[in-house]
Amino acid sequence: MTVHKLAAEAEHSPVGPSSIADIILCPGRVRLQDGMEDITSFAAAEGTVAHTIGELRLKEKEYPDSGIFEQDGHDIVIEKEMLDAVDIYIDHINSIRSIQLKLKDEKIEGKVSLDHIGIPEIYGTVDYSLSIPFKTLYVRDYKHGTGITVQADHNPQLMAYAIGAAWEMLETYETINMGIVQPRTREGDKIKVWETTPDVLIKWAEDVLKPAVQLALSDNAPLNPGEKQCHWCRAKGICPALAKEAIKMAQSDFADFADIQPDPVDTLTIEQVENIYPKLGLMKTFVKAIEERVYSTLSAGQPFTGYKLVNGRRSRSWTDEVKAVTALKKFGIDPYELKTLSPAKAEKLLDKDTRKEIEALIETNEGKPTIVKETDKREAISMAAEDFKNFKKD
DSSP states (O other), rough: EEEEEEEOOOOTHHHHHHHHHHHHTTHHHHHHHHTTOOOHHHHHHHHHHHHHHHHHEEEEEEOOOOSEETTTTTTEEEEEHHHHHHHHHHHHHHHHHOOOOTTTTTEEEEHHHEHHHHEEEEEEEEEEEEETTTEEEEEEEOOOOOSOOOTTTTTTTHHHHHHHHHHGGGGOSEHHHHHHHHTSSSSSSSSEEEEEEEHHHHIIIIIIIIIHHHHHHHOOOOOOHHHHHHOOOOTTTGOOOHHHHHHHHHHHHGGGGOOOEEEEEEHHHHHHHHHGGGGGHHHHHHHHHHHHHHHHHHHHOOOOOOOOOOOSSSSOOOOOOHHHHHHHHTTOOOOOOOOOOOHHHHHTTTTTTHHHHGGGOOOOOOOOOOOOTTTSSSSSOOHHHHHHHHHHOO
Protein backbone atom coordinates (compact mmCIF):
# COMPACT_ATOMS: atom_id res chain seq x y z
CA MET A 1 0.00 0.00 0.00
CA THR A 2 1.34 3.41 -0.99
CA VAL A 3 2.52 5.56 1.92
CA HIS A 4 2.07 9.35 1.66
CA LYS A 5 3.58 12.08 3.80
CA LEU A 6 2.36 15.62 4.42
CA ALA A 7 4.59 18.65 4.36
CA ALA A 8 5.40 20.05 7.80
CA GLU A 9 2.72 22.38 9.10
CA ALA A 10 3.42 26.03 9.76
CA GLU A 11 3.90 27.22 13.33
CA HIS A 12 0.64 27.69 15.20
CA SER A 13 -0.21 30.77 17.23
CA PRO A 14 -0.76 30.04 20.94
CA VAL A 15 -3.88 32.20 20.62
CA GLY A 16 -4.93 31.04 17.16
CA PRO A 17 -8.55 31.06 15.96
CA SER A 18 -9.08 27.37 16.73
CA SER A 19 -8.44 27.95 20.45
CA ILE A 20 -10.07 31.39 20.83
CA ALA A 21 -13.32 30.06 22.29
CA ASP A 22 -11.48 28.24 25.08
CA ILE A 23 -9.13 31.18 25.72
CA ILE A 24 -12.09 33.51 26.20
CA LEU A 25 -13.42 31.10 28.84
CA CYS A 26 -10.04 30.47 30.48
CA PRO A 27 -7.30 33.04 29.65
CA GLY A 28 -4.76 31.34 31.94
CA ARG A 29 -4.58 28.19 29.81
CA VAL A 30 -2.18 29.92 27.37
CA ARG A 31 0.45 30.53 30.06
CA LEU A 32 -0.05 27.10 31.64
CA GLN A 33 0.34 25.25 28.33
CA ASP A 34 3.44 27.19 27.28
CA GLY A 35 6.28 24.81 26.44
CA MET A 36 4.16 21.66 26.78
CA GLU A 37 4.33 19.14 23.95
CA ASP A 38 1.20 19.00 21.81
CA ILE A 39 0.50 15.30 21.30
CA THR A 40 -1.81 14.82 18.31
CA SER A 41 -4.59 12.26 18.69
CA PHE A 42 -5.54 9.80 15.97
CA ALA A 43 -8.77 11.71 15.31
CA ALA A 44 -6.87 14.99 14.89
CA ALA A 45 -4.36 13.37 12.51
CA GLU A 46 -7.23 11.88 10.52
CA GLY A 47 -8.83 15.32 10.28
CA THR A 48 -5.58 16.81 8.98
CA VAL A 49 -5.44 14.19 6.21
CA ALA A 50 -9.07 14.87 5.24
CA HIS A 51 -8.32 18.61 5.15
CA THR A 52 -5.33 17.99 2.88
CA ILE A 53 -7.38 15.94 0.41
CA GLY A 54 -10.04 18.67 0.38
CA GLU A 55 -7.43 21.35 -0.24
CA LEU A 56 -5.86 19.44 -3.14
CA ARG A 57 -9.23 18.81 -4.75
CA LEU A 58 -10.33 22.44 -4.49
CA LYS A 59 -7.04 23.49 -6.05
CA GLU A 60 -7.61 20.88 -8.78
CA LYS A 61 -4.36 19.15 -7.93
CA GLU A 62 -3.70 15.42 -7.94
CA TYR A 63 -4.72 13.80 -4.68
CA PRO A 64 -4.39 10.24 -3.36
CA ASP A 65 -7.64 8.25 -3.18
CA SER A 66 -5.99 5.23 -1.56
CA GLY A 67 -2.98 4.32 0.53
CA ILE A 68 -1.77 5.47 3.94
CA PHE A 69 -0.81 8.90 5.22
CA GLU A 70 1.90 9.06 7.88
CA GLN A 71 0.68 11.94 10.00
CA ASP A 72 1.82 13.02 13.47
CA GLY A 73 2.88 9.50 14.42
CA HIS A 74 -0.31 7.87 13.15
CA ASP A 75 -0.96 5.75 10.06
CA ILE A 76 -4.15 7.12 8.50
CA VAL A 77 -5.73 4.84 5.89
CA ILE A 78 -7.58 6.68 3.12
CA GLU A 79 -11.00 5.01 3.09
CA LYS A 80 -14.19 5.58 1.14
CA GLU A 81 -15.85 7.07 4.23
CA MET A 82 -13.24 9.83 4.34
CA LEU A 83 -13.56 10.55 0.63
CA ASP A 84 -17.37 10.63 0.89
CA ALA A 85 -17.12 13.13 3.75
CA VAL A 86 -14.76 15.33 1.75
CA ASP A 87 -17.21 15.07 -1.19
CA ILE A 88 -19.87 16.80 0.91
CA TYR A 89 -17.42 19.59 1.72
CA ILE A 90 -16.33 19.99 -1.92
CA ASP A 91 -19.94 20.03 -3.19
CA HIS A 92 -20.82 22.73 -0.67
CA ILE A 93 -17.81 24.88 -1.55
CA ASN A 94 -18.58 24.53 -5.25
CA SER A 95 -22.13 25.73 -4.58
CA ILE A 96 -20.62 28.89 -3.06
CA ARG A 97 -18.18 29.25 -5.94
CA SER A 98 -21.04 29.18 -8.44
CA ILE A 99 -22.26 32.49 -7.00
CA GLN A 100 -19.08 34.29 -8.03
CA LEU A 101 -17.70 33.79 -11.53
CA LYS A 102 -14.33 35.32 -10.70
CA LEU A 103 -12.54 33.38 -8.00
CA LYS A 104 -9.51 35.61 -7.66
CA ASP A 105 -10.72 36.65 -4.20
CA GLU A 106 -10.96 33.15 -2.74
CA LYS A 107 -8.63 31.56 -0.21
CA ILE A 108 -8.10 27.81 0.09
CA GLU A 109 -6.19 27.04 3.28
CA GLY A 110 -5.31 30.72 3.18
CA LYS A 111 -3.23 32.53 5.75
CA VAL A 112 -5.09 35.06 7.86
CA SER A 113 -4.02 37.50 10.55
CA LEU A 114 -5.74 39.94 12.89
CA ASP A 115 -2.81 42.33 12.87
CA HIS A 116 -4.93 45.01 11.17
CA ILE A 117 -7.23 45.30 14.20
CA GLY A 118 -4.38 45.39 16.67
CA ILE A 119 -4.14 41.69 17.58
CA PRO A 120 -1.02 40.46 15.73
CA GLU A 121 -0.80 37.48 18.07
CA ILE A 122 -3.79 35.89 16.32
CA TYR A 123 -2.98 34.25 13.02
CA GLY A 124 -3.88 30.99 11.37
CA THR A 125 -5.23 29.23 8.30
CA VAL A 126 -8.81 29.45 7.09
CA ASP A 127 -10.13 26.37 5.28
CA TYR A 128 -12.05 28.42 2.72
CA SER A 129 -13.14 32.00 2.14
CA LEU A 130 -14.59 33.82 -0.85
CA SER A 131 -14.96 37.56 -1.12
CA ILE A 132 -17.66 39.18 -3.23
CA PRO A 133 -16.55 42.82 -2.88
CA PHE A 134 -19.06 45.20 -1.28
CA LYS A 135 -21.57 42.38 -0.91
CA THR A 136 -20.75 39.13 0.95
CA LEU A 137 -17.75 37.47 2.54
CA TYR A 138 -18.09 33.68 2.77
CA VAL A 139 -16.07 31.75 5.35
CA ARG A 140 -16.15 27.98 5.83
CA ASP A 141 -14.49 25.63 8.30
CA TYR A 142 -14.36 21.87 7.74
CA LYS A 143 -14.74 19.56 10.73
CA HIS A 144 -14.01 15.88 10.13
CA GLY A 145 -14.76 14.72 13.67
CA THR A 146 -17.86 12.92 14.90
CA GLY A 147 -17.69 13.26 18.66
CA ILE A 148 -18.54 16.92 19.26
CA THR A 149 -21.04 18.66 17.00
CA VAL A 150 -19.85 22.20 16.26
CA GLN A 151 -22.31 25.07 15.82
CA ALA A 152 -21.84 28.05 13.50
CA ASP A 153 -23.93 30.62 15.36
CA HIS A 154 -21.58 33.12 17.09
CA ASN A 155 -18.70 30.65 16.70
CA PRO A 156 -15.53 32.49 17.89
CA GLN A 157 -13.27 30.54 15.54
CA LEU A 158 -15.35 31.47 12.49
CA MET A 159 -15.64 35.07 13.63
CA ALA A 160 -11.85 35.36 14.00
CA TYR A 161 -11.34 33.76 10.57
CA ALA A 162 -13.82 36.19 8.99
CA ILE A 163 -12.09 39.23 10.49
CA GLY A 164 -8.73 37.91 9.29
CA ALA A 165 -9.95 36.99 5.81
CA ALA A 166 -11.63 40.37 5.30
CA TRP A 167 -8.49 42.25 6.29
CA GLU A 168 -9.09 46.01 6.20
CA MET A 169 -12.16 45.60 3.96
CA LEU A 170 -14.41 44.20 6.72
CA GLU A 171 -16.65 47.27 6.97
CA THR A 172 -17.26 47.30 3.20
CA TYR A 173 -19.31 44.08 3.14
CA GLU A 174 -23.08 43.97 3.50
CA THR A 175 -23.07 40.54 5.12
CA ILE A 176 -20.63 38.01 6.54
CA ASN A 177 -21.71 34.44 5.80
CA MET A 178 -19.98 31.85 8.01
CA GLY A 179 -20.45 28.09 8.10
CA ILE A 180 -19.33 24.78 9.57
CA VAL A 181 -19.22 21.72 7.30
CA GLN A 182 -19.21 18.58 9.46
CA PRO A 183 -20.20 15.63 7.25
CA ARG A 184 -19.78 12.93 9.91
CA THR A 185 -21.67 14.58 12.76
CA ARG A 186 -24.01 12.26 14.62
CA GLU A 187 -26.64 14.90 15.29
CA GLY A 188 -28.07 17.93 13.57
CA ASP A 189 -27.33 19.26 10.10
CA LYS A 190 -24.08 18.45 8.34
CA ILE A 191 -23.82 22.07 7.16
CA LYS A 192 -24.58 24.91 9.56
CA VAL A 193 -24.53 28.53 8.45
CA TRP A 194 -24.72 31.80 10.38
CA GLU A 195 -24.96 35.15 8.64
CA THR A 196 -24.31 38.50 10.32
CA THR A 197 -23.10 42.02 9.60
CA PRO A 198 -19.61 43.54 9.93
CA ASP A 199 -20.59 45.75 12.86
CA VAL A 200 -21.40 42.64 14.94
CA LEU A 201 -17.90 41.26 14.34
CA ILE A 202 -16.22 44.60 14.99
CA LYS A 203 -18.06 45.05 18.29
CA TRP A 204 -17.23 41.46 19.35
CA ALA A 205 -13.55 42.00 18.51
CA GLU A 206 -13.39 45.18 20.59
CA ASP A 207 -15.52 44.07 23.54
CA VAL A 208 -14.59 40.39 23.82
CA LEU A 209 -11.68 39.27 21.69
CA LYS A 210 -9.08 42.00 22.37
CA PRO A 211 -9.55 42.00 26.16
CA ALA A 212 -9.41 38.18 26.25
CA VAL A 213 -6.14 38.01 24.29
CA GLN A 214 -4.55 40.82 26.29
CA LEU A 215 -5.52 39.06 29.52
CA ALA A 216 -4.31 35.67 28.24
CA LEU A 217 -0.87 37.08 27.41
CA SER A 218 -0.49 38.87 30.73
CA ASP A 219 1.42 37.51 33.73
CA ASN A 220 -1.69 37.33 35.88
CA ALA A 221 -4.04 35.58 33.44
CA PRO A 222 -6.68 33.80 35.53
CA LEU A 223 -7.44 30.09 35.31
CA ASN A 224 -11.13 29.34 35.00
CA PRO A 225 -11.77 25.58 34.78
CA GLY A 226 -14.86 24.28 33.01
CA GLU A 227 -15.92 21.18 31.12
CA LYS A 228 -15.63 22.78 27.68
CA GLN A 229 -12.39 24.74 28.06
CA CYS A 230 -10.63 21.91 29.90
CA HIS A 231 -11.55 19.23 27.35
CA TRP A 232 -8.65 19.83 24.92
CA CYS A 233 -6.31 21.65 27.29
CA ARG A 234 -2.84 20.08 27.36
CA ALA A 235 -2.25 21.42 30.88
CA LYS A 236 -5.31 20.03 32.62
CA GLY A 237 -3.18 17.43 34.38
CA ILE A 238 -1.15 20.15 36.12
CA CYS A 239 -3.84 22.80 36.47
CA PRO A 240 -4.18 23.88 40.13
CA ALA A 241 -7.51 25.60 39.48
CA LEU A 242 -9.06 22.45 38.00
CA ALA A 243 -7.79 20.36 40.90
CA LYS A 244 -9.08 22.87 43.44
CA GLU A 245 -12.49 23.16 41.78
CA ALA A 246 -12.97 19.39 41.44
CA ILE A 247 -11.96 18.74 45.06
CA LYS A 248 -14.16 21.60 46.29
CA MET A 249 -17.10 20.22 44.35
CA ALA A 250 -16.52 16.75 45.72
CA GLN A 251 -16.28 18.02 49.28
CA SER A 252 -19.36 20.23 49.08
CA ASP A 253 -21.58 17.88 47.12
CA PHE A 254 -20.74 14.58 48.78
CA ALA A 255 -19.84 15.62 52.35
CA ASP A 256 -23.33 14.86 53.65
CA PHE A 257 -23.66 11.51 51.89
CA ALA A 258 -20.90 9.49 53.57
CA ASP A 259 -23.25 7.66 55.96
CA ILE A 260 -25.94 6.83 53.42
CA GLN A 261 -26.14 3.04 53.01
CA PRO A 262 -26.36 0.73 51.21
CA ASP A 263 -27.27 2.43 47.92
CA PRO A 264 -26.51 6.15 48.15
CA VAL A 265 -27.89 7.09 44.74
CA ASP A 266 -31.33 5.66 45.43
CA THR A 267 -31.55 7.42 48.77
CA LEU A 268 -30.69 10.88 47.49
CA THR A 269 -33.47 13.36 46.89
CA ILE A 270 -34.00 14.41 43.28
CA GLU A 271 -32.97 17.95 44.34
CA GLN A 272 -29.61 16.61 45.52
CA VAL A 273 -29.11 14.73 42.25
CA GLU A 274 -30.01 17.86 40.28
CA ASN A 275 -27.30 19.73 42.17
CA ILE A 276 -24.61 17.09 41.54
CA TYR A 277 -25.30 15.91 37.98
CA PRO A 278 -24.32 19.10 36.05
CA LYS A 279 -20.93 19.05 37.77
CA LEU A 280 -19.97 15.48 36.85
CA GLY A 281 -18.50 16.53 33.50
CA LEU A 282 -15.84 18.70 35.11
CA MET A 283 -15.08 16.05 37.72
CA LYS A 284 -14.66 13.42 34.98
CA THR A 285 -12.29 15.79 33.18
CA PHE A 286 -10.24 16.12 36.36
CA VAL A 287 -10.15 12.36 36.96
CA LYS A 288 -9.06 11.72 33.35
CA ALA A 289 -6.36 14.39 33.63
CA ILE A 290 -4.99 12.75 36.77
CA GLU A 291 -4.97 9.33 35.09
CA GLU A 292 -3.14 10.76 32.08
CA ARG A 293 -0.53 12.42 34.29
CA VAL A 294 0.11 9.23 36.26
CA TYR A 295 0.46 7.29 33.01
CA SER A 296 2.91 9.82 31.54
CA THR A 297 4.92 9.85 34.79
CA LEU A 298 5.28 6.06 34.83
CA SER A 299 5.90 5.96 31.07
CA ALA A 300 8.87 8.29 31.57
CA GLY A 301 10.34 5.86 34.10
CA GLN A 302 9.66 8.15 37.04
CA PRO A 303 8.47 6.71 40.36
CA PHE A 304 4.87 6.98 41.52
CA THR A 305 4.35 5.58 45.02
CA GLY A 306 2.25 2.44 45.11
CA TYR A 307 1.84 1.99 41.35
CA LYS A 308 3.73 0.69 38.33
CA LEU A 309 3.21 0.33 34.59
CA VAL A 310 2.75 -3.18 33.17
CA ASN A 311 1.76 -4.67 29.83
CA GLY A 312 -1.93 -5.18 29.28
CA ARG A 313 -3.63 -8.41 28.26
CA ARG A 314 -1.65 -10.19 25.60
CA SER A 315 -3.01 -10.70 22.11
CA ARG A 316 -1.67 -12.90 19.36
CA SER A 317 -1.50 -12.31 15.61
CA TRP A 318 0.00 -14.00 12.56
CA THR A 319 3.51 -12.89 11.68
CA ASP A 320 2.70 -13.57 8.02
CA GLU A 321 -0.96 -14.04 7.06
CA VAL A 322 -0.14 -15.44 3.61
CA LYS A 323 2.02 -18.20 5.10
CA ALA A 324 -0.59 -18.80 7.82
CA VAL A 325 -3.31 -19.34 5.19
CA THR A 326 -1.11 -21.82 3.33
CA ALA A 327 -0.29 -23.74 6.52
CA LEU A 328 -3.92 -23.96 7.67
CA LYS A 329 -5.07 -25.18 4.27
CA LYS A 330 -2.35 -27.84 4.43
CA PHE A 331 -3.92 -29.19 7.63
CA GLY A 332 -7.43 -29.12 6.12
CA ILE A 333 -8.59 -26.01 7.97
CA ASP A 334 -10.55 -23.27 6.24
CA PRO A 335 -8.50 -20.15 7.11
CA TYR A 336 -11.38 -17.76 6.56
CA GLU A 337 -14.62 -17.12 8.43
CA LEU A 338 -17.64 -15.50 6.82
CA LYS A 339 -19.39 -12.58 8.46
CA THR A 340 -22.05 -10.33 6.97
CA LEU A 341 -20.88 -6.78 6.43
CA SER A 342 -22.67 -4.15 8.50
CA PRO A 343 -24.82 -1.67 6.54
CA ALA A 344 -22.28 1.08 7.32
CA LYS A 345 -19.34 -0.92 5.95
CA ALA A 346 -21.33 -2.04 2.90
CA GLU A 347 -22.29 1.56 2.08
CA LYS A 348 -18.62 2.57 2.19
CA LEU A 349 -17.99 0.16 -0.68
CA LEU A 350 -20.92 1.32 -2.83
CA ASP A 351 -21.47 4.46 -4.86
CA LYS A 352 -24.46 6.75 -4.29
CA ASP A 353 -26.67 5.12 -6.97
CA THR A 354 -25.96 1.55 -5.87
CA ARG A 355 -26.71 2.39 -2.25
CA LYS A 356 -30.34 3.07 -3.14
CA GLU A 357 -30.78 -0.56 -4.23
CA ILE A 358 -29.97 -1.91 -0.76
CA GLU A 359 -31.90 0.67 1.27
CA ALA A 360 -34.94 -1.64 1.45
CA LEU A 361 -32.78 -4.25 3.16
CA ILE A 362 -31.72 -1.93 5.97
CA GLU A 363 -33.68 -1.11 9.09
CA THR A 364 -32.80 1.71 11.46
CA ASN A 365 -32.83 0.93 15.16
CA GLU A 366 -33.13 3.72 17.69
CA GLY A 367 -29.96 4.33 19.68
CA LYS A 368 -29.73 3.75 23.42
CA PRO A 369 -31.42 6.61 25.33
CA THR A 370 -28.92 9.35 26.14
CA ILE A 371 -29.10 12.18 28.66
CA VAL A 372 -28.56 15.62 27.09
CA LYS A 373 -29.23 19.23 28.06
CA GLU A 374 -32.69 20.71 27.48
CA THR A 375 -31.23 23.02 24.81
CA ASP A 376 -30.56 19.97 22.58
CA LYS A 377 -32.80 20.08 19.50
CA ARG A 378 -33.75 16.39 19.63
CA GLU A 379 -37.23 15.51 20.84
CA ALA A 380 -37.53 14.17 24.38
CA ILE A 381 -38.66 10.55 24.78
CA SER A 382 -40.59 8.80 27.53
CA MET A 383 -39.59 5.27 28.46
CA ALA A 384 -42.10 2.64 29.53
CA ALA A 385 -41.55 1.07 32.94
CA GLU A 386 -40.55 -2.27 31.40
CA ASP A 387 -38.01 -0.53 29.15
CA PHE A 388 -36.60 1.39 32.09
CA LYS A 389 -35.68 -1.87 33.82
CA ASN A 390 -33.31 -2.59 30.96
CA PHE A 391 -31.81 0.90 30.88
CA LYS A 392 -28.04 0.93 31.28
CA LYS A 393 -25.88 3.91 32.10
CA ASP A 394 -22.98 4.82 29.77
